[in-house]
Amino acid sequence: MPVPDRIAALTPEMTAWRRDFHAHPELGFEETRTAGLVAERLAAWGIEVHQGIGRTGVVGVLRGAMPGNRRIGLRADMDALPMPETSDVGHRSTYPGVMHACGHDGHTAMLLGAAKHLAQTRDFAGTVHFIFQPAEEGLTGALAMVEDGLFRRFPCDAVYGLHNLPQLPLGVVAIRPGTVLAAVDYFVIRLRGQSSHGAEPHRGIDPLPGATQLYAALQSLVSRRVDPHGTAVLSVAQFHAGTSDIVIPDTVEMRGTIRTLLPEMRTMMEGLFRQAVTGTAAAHGLAVELDYRRSYPPTINTPDEAALAARVAARVVGADAIRSDLPSLTAGEDFAYMLHEAPGAFVLLGQAGDAEGSAVPLHNGRYDFNDDLLPFGAACLVGIIHDELRDPAP
Ligand SMILES: [Zn+2]
Ligand SMILES: [Zn+2]
Missing domain, CATH: 3.40.630.10 (Zn peptidases)
Incomplete structure (x- = not known):
């Protein structure tokens, strides 16, 4: 050797x-x-x-x-x-x-x-x-x-x-x-509705349907919007909601990471991501708080x-x-x-x-x-x- x-x-x-x-x-x-x-x-x-x-x-x-x-x-x-x-x-x-x-x-x-x-x-x-x-x-x-x-x-x-x-x-x-190695970005999404009794969801705004649709929409960004020759990864790694079987929660929190290899792809993914979050929240009457953080280049x-x-x-x-x-x-x-x-x-x-x-x-x-x-x-x-x-x- x-x-x-x-x-x-x-x-x-x-x-x-x-x-x-x-x-x-x-x-x-x-x-x-x-x-x-x-x-x-x-x-x-x-x-x-x-x-x-x-x-x-x-x-x-x-x-x-x-x-x-x-x-x-x-x-x-x-x-x-x-x-x-x-x-x-x-x-x-x-x-x-x-x-x-x-x-x-x-x-x-x-x-x-x-x-x-x-x-x-x-x-x-x-x-x-x-x-x-x-x-x-x-x-x-x-x-x-x-x-x-x-x-x-x-x-x-x-x-x-x-x-x-x-x-x-x-x-x-x-x-x-x-x-x-890839660029590393992190996100925290908080979708806010209005809590209510589990038996009377119509008296509040349940954030879970909007959150689960957002989850699905985020999964289709990479598969449907990114050029198959490009590389991007979007992972929702945390999904938190609720405290009881009989209370509809007022907030859902989703957290995760986005990885991209090229600066152009990084910018594009951030744009698509923000659009999906705000659009889905609006469609469900939810308020949204988004913390999107660019970490390692x-x-x-x-x-x-x-x-x-x-x-x-x-x-x-x-x-x-x-x-x-x-x-x-x-x-x-x-x-x-x-x-x-x-x-x-x-x-x-x-x-x-x-x-x-x-x-x-x-x-x-x-x-x-x-x-x-x-x-x-x-x-x-x-x-x-x-x-x-x-x-x-x-
Ligand atoms: Zn390590
Ligand atoms: Zn290491």
């Missing part, structure tokens, strides 16, 4: 860090233990450390031994999810109801491994910014760092991030230019950086193991906010192997990051720096 020996030698240490993070998972913007350990280790290796960026974010700055003006950002996410761990691996979560079910423990350990290696060798020309971000899971920690001056204080000519993927085998890497890789990352990954896992044909995923990533500020690429690393939990889907209670992936990920990160920050021509 062409992972350089010195990086492969870091595997036991990265594994120990990863399992320790796994056993002590922290929710978004609460990653004080994790961020503290990250900062402590970076400082011990002689890397300049900046803490508290975007609340619990950490940035390490390392200059190469050779002169160079280019600056490259490498990013990992540190947060866990509010869910119980249901497997009994030895390093399982010791915090009830909190779990690293997305592998951010592994991403943090890989970036630490790359940082340690690069701090020892400093065999590059320019500056590396190691970006450890908080709160990726729905809380827009990347945006918090950007708004806190991340790229003003630590400018990056390009920025790269990695994510593990249990649906691909270990040793396979998916990388492509263009949209990799789509994660879009720039072509040059995607090509560089693919070249680097091919050296690590072999050209045959690079997948450039994987369809865009309808999940979202707040690394998108960083790619909005600088060119770069988001690389997906297959992780399904012999290790328990490595093929279990992300955000499942039995998922576990595969430690066998650590040397591959660290080697890719180091390789990106070597290719981006080559010794300038004499």
Whole structure:
């Protein structure tokens, strides 16, 4: 396996860090233990450390031994999810109801491994910014760092991030230019009628018929209004009404998410959605309150950086193991906010192997990051720096 020996030698240490993070998972913007350990280790290796960026974010700055003006950002996410761990691996979560079910423990350990290696060798020309971000899971920690001056204080000519993927085998890497992950929007709809006795619905305005028709209308937006070659997902994930068998409720609340891959589709879906909500509510004499929130933009890789990352990954896992044909995923990533500020690429690393939990889907209670992936990920990160920050021509 062409992972350089010195990086492969870091595997036991990265594994120990990863399992320790796994056993002590922290929710978004609460990653004080994790961020503290990250900062402590970076400082011990002689890397300049900046803490508290975007609340619990950490940035390490390392200059190469050779002169160079280019600056490259490498990013990992540190947060866990509010869910119980249901497997009994030895390093399982010791915090009830909190779990690293997305592998951010592994991403943090890989970036630490790359940082340690690069701090020892400093065999590059320019500056590396190691970006450890908080709160990726729905809380827009990347945006918090950007708004806190991340790229003003630590400018990056390009920025790269990695994510593990249990649906691909270990040793396979998916990388492509263009949209990799979807835009993420959320909605809350409240339809208000007028409550009445269950025996006398005509004395009130029952919001349920309107709400169920709206539910059906929303389901037909994607199937009937969106070009079959385009991609959009609309999921009503919560539907709440009522408190009793003999009371017609006055309010129905529906909540959910819309995912799209292209900015035009995002705008179109929001328009169709608003029209369906207001039109259906009006037809049923219901008042409507709509909270529509645009969250993560789509994660879009720039072509040059995607090509560089693919070249680097091919050296690590072999050209045959690079997948450039994987369809865009309808999940979202707040690394998108960083790619909005600088060119770069988001690389997906297959992780399904012999290790328990490595093929279990992300955000499942039995998922576990595969430690066998650590040397591959660290080697890719180091390789990106070597290719981006080559010794300038004499
Ligand atoms: Zn996740
Ligand atoms: Zn994740």
